[in-house]
Amino acid sequence: MNIRQSLVRIVSAATLMITTAVAAQAADGPLVSTDWLTQNLKDPKVRVLEVSVVPGVYEKGHIPGAVNIVWHTDLVDKVQRDIVSKDGFEALTARAGINDDTTIVLYGDNNNWFAAWGAWILSYYGVDDVKILDGGRKKWEAEGRPLDTATPTPAAGTFKVKDTNPALRARLTDVLAVVEKQKDAQILDIRSPDEYSGKIFAPPNSQELAVRAGHVPGAVNVPWSKAVNEDGTFKSKDELKALYASVGVDGSKPVIVYCRIGERSAHTWFALSKILGYEVKQYDGSWTEYGNAVGVPIVNVAGTVWGGK
Numbered sequence: 001m002n003i004r005q006s007l008v009r010i011v012s013a014a015t016l017m018i019t020t021a022v023a024a025q026a027a028d029g030p031l032v033s034t035d036w037l038t039q040n041l042k043d044p045k046v047r048v049l050e051v052s053v054v055p056g057v058y059e060k061g062h063i064p065g066a067v068n069i070v071w072h073t074d075l076v077d078k079v080q081r082d083i084v085s086k087d088g089f090e091a092l093t094a095r096a097g098i099n100d101d102t103t104i105v106l107y108g109d110n111n112n113w114f115a116a117w118g119a120w121i122l123s124y125y126g127v128d129d130v131k132i133l134d135g136g137r138k139k140w141e142a143e144g145r146p147l148d149t150a151t152p153t154p155a156a157g158t159f160k161v162k163d164t165n166p167a168l169r170a171r172l173t174d175v176l177a178v179v180e181k182q183k184d185a186q187i188l189d190i191r192s193p194d195e196y197s198g199k200i201f202a203p204p205n206s207q208e209l210a211v212r213a214g215h216v217p218g219a220v221n222v223p224w225s226k227a228v229n230e231d232g233t234f235k236s237k238d239e240l241k242a243l244y245a246s247v248g249v250d251g252s253k254p255v256i257v258y259c260r261i262g263e264r265s266a267h268t269w270f271a272l273s274k275i276l277g278y279e280v281k282q283y284d285g286s287w288t289e290y291g292n293a294v295g296v297p298i299v300n301v302a303g304t305v306w307g308g309k
Contacts, residue, residue, distance in 0.1 A: 029131075029275075030130075030131055030132065030270070030274035030275055031131060031132055031133075031134040031234065031275070032105055032131050032132070032133055032134065033133075033134055034133065034134075034135065034139055034140055034143055034145060037063070037105060037133055038145060041063070041064060041065060042065075043103075045101055045102055045103055046102070046103045046105060047067065047096060047097055047098055047102050047103070047104050047105070047154070048063050048065055048066040048067070048104075048105045048106075048107070048133075049066065049067050049068075049069050049096060049104060049105070049106045049107075049115075049118060050062050050063065050066045050067070050068055050069065050106075050107055050108055050115075050137075051069045051071055051075070051106055051107075051108040051114040051115045051117065051118040052108040052109040052110070052114065052137065053071070053108065053109055053110045053113060053114055053263075054109055054110075057109055057137070059149065060147075060149070061147030061148065061149055062147060062148060062149075063107065063133075063140060063145075063146075063147065063148070064146055064147075064148040064150075065148070065152050066107075066148075066152070067095070067096045067097070067152060067154065068151070069092070069096070069118055071114045071117060071118070071263075074088075074092050075092075075114075075117065075118060075121050081285075081289075083121055083124070083284065084121065086125070086161050086164075089121070089125050089161060090159070090160060090161060093127075093157050093159040094156045094157045094158075094159070095156070095157075096154065096157060097154025097155055097156065097157045098127070098157035098159045099157050099158050099159055100158070100159055101129075102129065102157070102159070103129045103131065104122060104127065104129060104130050104131065105131050105132070105133055106118050106119050106122075106130070106131070106132050106133065107132065107133035107136045107137060107140070108136055108137060109136065109137045109138070110136075111136060111138065111225075111228050111232050111267065112132055112133070112135075112136040112232070112267060113263045113264055113266070113267055114263055114266075115132055115133070115136060116132065116263075116266040116267040116269065116270040117262065117263045117266040119131075119132055119266070119270055119274075120168065120266045120269055120270070120282055120284075123165060123168055124164055124165050124166075124168050124169060125161050125164055125165075126161055126162055126163050126164065126165060127159065132270060132274075134232075134233045134234060135231055135232040135233040136232055138231065138232035139231050139232050139233060142231065167279075167281065168269075168273075168280075168281060168282060169281055169282060169283075169284065170256045170258075170281035170282065170283040171283075171285065172283075172285055172289055172290065172293060172296075174256065174281065174283070175187065175216060175256060175258070175283055175290065176296060178218065178256065179216060179217050179218060179296075179297065184253060184254075185253055185254040185255065185256055185281075186220070186248065186249050186253050186254070186255050186256070187216050187218055187219040187220070187255075187256045187257075187258070188219065188220055188221075188222060188244075188247075188249055188255055188256065188257045188258075188265075188268065188272075189215045189216065189219040189220065189221045189222075189258060189259070190221075190222060190223060190224040190257060190258070190259050190264055190265050190267075190268040191215075191221070191223065191224075191259050191260060191264065191287070192223055193221060193223065195213070195215075195260070195287070196214075196215045196219075196221040197214070197215075197300075197301045197302045198213035198214035198215070198299075198300035198301055198302035198303065198304050199213070199302040199304065200213065200304075201213045201291075201304070201306070202260055202287075203260075206260065208260060208261050208288045209288065210260075210287050210288050210290070210291025210292045211291065211292055211306045212291045212292075212298055212300065212306060213291070213300055213302065213304045213306075214291070214298040214299050214300030214301070214302070214304075215287075215298065215299050216258070216290060216298065216299070217297050217298065217299050219258075219299075220247040220248060220249065221247070222243060222244060222246075222247055222249070222268070224259070224264045224265070224267050224268050226243055227240060227243065227267070227268060227271045234271060234275060237275060237276065240271055240272075240275060240276055241276060244272065244276075249272070249278075251276065251277070251278040251279070254279045254280070254281065255272060255278055255279065255280045255281070256280075256281045256282075256283050257269050257272065257280060257281070257282055257283065258282075258283035258285075258286040258287065258290070259286050259287065260286050260287045260288055261284075261286055261287075261288055262282065262283070262284035262285070262286045265282055265283070265284075265286060266282055266284075269282040
């Protein structure tokens with residue numbers, strides 16, 4: 001063996017070691033990297049789901065093999081305000097080819113807002129191996145990785161819901177119990193500072209509104225966007241710990257997170273529960289329920305009034 005052949009073997013071995021380390025590390029955590037997903041796209045036990053906000057994004061090009069999940073029809077009940085029913089969820093997992101031993105990787109646009117929403121619902125219905133592609137579509141596209149327009153048709157999945165996990169979900173009564181100091185928990189509002197203060201009722205062009213502006217009494221504010229880097233990836237575990245500890249959320253108490261309709265708070269739920277391991281409930285009723293509810297207190301620092309000038 002000459003020197004050149006030896007160097008090639010050494011480099012190949014080192015590359016294999018690095019690749020294996022990356023895959024093993026990512027597979028053990030709640031996040032997978034774009035490198036890991038590229039290496040595992042053809043693994044039959046890995047199922048990739050895209051949950052994007054903007055219509056038509058998936059159709060223009062998606063990660064090869066990814067199944068499209070439409071959040072406002074596939075993940076919610078179309079009649080009453082609620083998440084998808086158990087039967088509807090099982091129909092969804094069957095269509096997506098999900099089995100008990102499937103590793104699910106979600107991704108989407110808008111920094112994985114609704115991918116996180118999907119991860120929360122999957123976790124609520126007892127799916128264990130749920131991960132998010134760190135950086136979502138934004139990073140995948142920025143790196144020039146392949147996109148496909150073919151719609152996959154996986155074999156029907158066999159996953160059946162055994163138990164739901166109500167510990168992941170807060171209802172209005174749970175929030176009120178904390179407000180009225182009947183239960184001890186921290187409430188985290190992850191909307192923008194202007195929504196939190198009551199300066200605006202909702203972001204521009206929002207369809208879902210509340211008749212009052214402000215926030216839940218006692219809630220602290222950390223906008224969801226502070227949890228991500230410029231490329232859309234989550235900040236490091238230490239950075240996330242410091243970020244939430246700055247407002248007193250350090251995992252010493254249960255946490256309830258909310259936003260306007262539950263999608264942005266699902267992103268923070270993922271950061272707090274999956275990455276940091278805190279006990280966290282997602283209040284999916286969020287401000288559109290709380291701000292419209294009769295007989296509940298709010299804090300409105302800005303003093304805005306619905307319909308006022």
